[in-house]
Amino acid sequence: ANRGTGTEKGLSLVNSALRLEPSAGPFYLDTRGWINFQKGAYDDAYDDVLGSIRTGARLRNFMSEESQIHAAEIALKKKDLKLAQKHALRALVIAPEGAITKRARQILKGVFPSQ
Numbered sequence: 001a002n003r004g005t006g007t008e009k010g011l012s013l014v015n016s017a018l019r020l021e022p023s024a025g026p027f028y029l030d031t032r033g034w035i036n037f038q039k040g041a042y043d044d045a046y047d048d049v050l051g052s053i054r055t056g057a058r059l060r061n062f063m064s065e066e067s068q069i070h071a072a073e074i075a076l077k078k079k080d081l082k083l084a085q086k087h088a089l090r091a092l093v094i095a096p097e098g099a100i101t102k103r104a105r106q107i108l109k110g111v112f113p114s115q
Contacts (some may be wrong), residue, residue: 010035026056030067037074046074065095065104072107 033048038072
């Protein structure tokens with residue numbers, strides 16, 4: 001689903017996985033959100049990614065900088081810079097170094113003097 005192809009099949013697989021393995025809900029919700037993002041369904045995408053973040057925190061078994069940066073990217077598409085920056089900052093706090101750090105810093109550019 002990362003390449004934007006097979007999104008309907010991807011959605012079907014993720015929905016099946018959610019039914020079969022609800023304990024992995026945060027992971028699957030993030031995946032479904034990213035598929036919806038690629039389809040241009042930004043409201044659905046944000047709802048799923050936010051659900052992933054909230055459920056993961058409640059279960060204390062999932063804290064993902066990837067979910068936070070997905071939420072930031074969706075917020076940017078929805079033209080909500082403040083919300084995008086909030087999620088980018090959270091991604092940076094969770095993982096100050098790594099692959100997602102560069103994108104988080106781009107979104108936060110100009111927010112903090114050291115960025």
